[in-house]
Amino acid sequence: MEAGRPRPTVDRIGSLLMVLVVLVLAGCRQDMHDQPRFKPLSESDFYADLRSARPPVEGTVARGQLHDDTYFYTGKFGNNPGDYMPFPVTMDVLSRGRERFNIYCAPCHSRVGDGKGMIVQRGFRAPPSYHTERLRKAPLGYFFDVMTNGFGAMPDYAAQVPPRDRWCIVAYIRALQLSQEATMSAVPAGEKVPSNPPVFRGDPGSGATLPELQPGAPKGGAE
Secondary structure, eight states, rough: OTSSSOOOOHHHHHHHHHHHHHHHHHHHHHHHHTOOOTTEEEEEEETTBSSSSOOOOOTOOOOOOOOOOOOHHHHHHHEEEESSSSOOOOHHHHHHHHOOOOOOOHHHHEEEEEEOHHHHHTOOOOOOTTTSSSHSSOHHHHHHHHHHHHHBBOOOHHHTTTTHHHHHHHHHHHHHHHHHOOGGSSSSSSOSSSOOOOSSSSSSSOOSSSBOOOOTTTSSOOO
């Protein structure tokens, strides 16, 4: 080393190395920005139709959207509504249907299905009573279709109520209709008419909450 010239310090060498590292990293980042890829809906000469976005493979079904049981998801055979439940009607099904009905349907249709719900009492258009001759004879699939797609002033409830719950509501609507037209011959043996009134624990509920029955007390109505 020439006499009189200062020896490079460690700090200076470290600074040069830092600059080199920054330049190398900057080059890598630019490579990541320019990576080979297709921009959405951009043109591509790789495919014959010049579209970079490819259509799904024929027959592709999204997860959870198979819907292979057409009647279960539409209530129809072709364009005609069917008239049977796609699964057995049990007390659990009717209880679920009553719960969902009271949440989504009763505000307009009322809890007895006569079309005089609270929304109607406040000026909304009244729906027809379920107890008219036309709706008593309507097939079960008709009610399911109306809930799925809406009808007249009624919007669809497909987003709020899943298919099985819609069928539970259908079963409960039919039970409401039968309750208004029941005869003594339809009462099971051993049941009292009228049935014993329910015995509540505390207040019978506000309408927003379900009442709580006394343990072992009759629930009222045919079991």
